[in-house]
Amino acid sequence: MPTLYNHSDSNKRKTWFLLSGFLIFVILIGYIFSVAMESPVILYFVVGFSMISAFISYWWSDKIVLSMSDAKLIKFEDNKELYRLVENLCITAGLPIPKIYIIKDTAPNAFATGRDPEHAVVAVTAGLLQKLDRSELEGVIAHELSHIGNRDILLATVVTVLVGVVVLLADWFMRWTFFGGARRSNKKGGQLQIIIIIAAIILSILAPFFAYMMQFAISRKREFLADADGALLTRYPEGLARALEKISADTEPLEVANRATAHLYISSPFEGKRDRRSKKSFFKKAFMTHPPVAERVAALRGMEV
Numbered sequence: 001m002p003t004l005y006n007h008s009d010s011n012k013r014k015t016w017f018l019l020s021g022f023l024i025f026v027i028l029i030g031y032i033f034s035v036a037m038e039s040p041v042i043l044y045f046v047v048g049f050s051m052i053s054a055f056i057s058y059w060w061s062d063k064i065v066l067s068m069s070d071a072k073l074i075k076f077e078d079n080k081e082l083y084r085l086v087e088n089l090c091i092t093a094g095l096p097i098p099k100i101y102i103i104k105d106t107a108p109n110a111f112a113t114g115r116d117p118e119h120a121v122v123a124v125t126a127g128l129l130q131k132l133d134r135s136e137l138e139g140v141i142a143h144e145l146s147h148i149g150n151r152d153i154l155l156a157t158v159v160t161v162l163v164g165v166v167v168l169l170a171d172w173f174m175r176w177t178f179f180g181g182a183r184r185s186n187k188k189g190g191q192l193q194i195i196i197i198i199a200a201i202i203l204s205i206l207a208p209f210f211a212y213m214m215q216f217a218i219s220r221k222r223e224f225l226a227d228a229d230g231a232l233l234t235r236y237p238e239g240l241a242r243a244l245e246k247i248s249a250d251t252e253p254l255e256v257a258n259r260a261t262a263h264l265y266i267s268s269p270f271e272g273k274r275d276r277r278s279k280k281s282f283f284k285k286a287f288m289t290h291p292p293v294a295e296r297v298a299a300l301r302g303m304e305v
Helices: 004-037 040-068 080-093 126-131 134-149 152-178 181-188 191-234 237-249 282-286 293-302
Strands: 071-073 099-103 110-113 121-125
Touching (some): 004 152, 040 110, 040 121, 080 191, 099 126, 121 134, 134 191, 134 237, 191 237, 191 282, 191 293, 237 293
Parallel strands (some): 099 121
Antiparallel strands (some): 071 099
């Protein structure tokens, strides 16, 4: 019988397998583009630029996201029940207590951010506090704390760097080709150079799509992992399962959300409400940041603690 323990381990292995494959993919693309353009300096520049962008995002993204979400910091006396719930789960998980924010939005949802467990933030909407019972709320908070404990913000930053490298390289190569770089290289090179340039042109078109697919695949695995680890933390998978069902069935739009922050929430605020229980096509699912709620609920209810 599958358990939440081996389900968690399986998702960790799949995440690192995907990440390793992504790294190899990026290195291969960088190599082919640099050979085709006869300029390895371009690869170094793009990697450096992406790392600087990710560094800025990693250190200040929590402040940016909280500002965009209009989240307000609360203290113990502002909501003692919520504060104690978070505190108890943190003690169980062996994590420092994160800062707790409330978003004044009636749609139920939540997210966690922060560069490490010592600088973490958990934000919940007012709608989440109003519409979930204690066990359901506990499941949601445990899920978000699992993201913190698993350092998913760091992993997401690394993946964002890799995607940025691929997109920038592909864009740069297309511009180089458009302005006659490929023709000049063909004249200087032989048949092998022509083959490399053709392969690079094909990659420049397809690579960004594959990069985003890899990013979303890793994101979905981390959501499954946080579900499993959150259920292990509470020892009550049904609480999180019911919470996911309520959040996904709620028809109120999350007004503070946008495309830049949607991937942080426990349930995507932009995925269609009506078809959350329906079967998704492979192509549609490949570009989702979150696994279908029905699959997450089925996994939680099909596993033993």
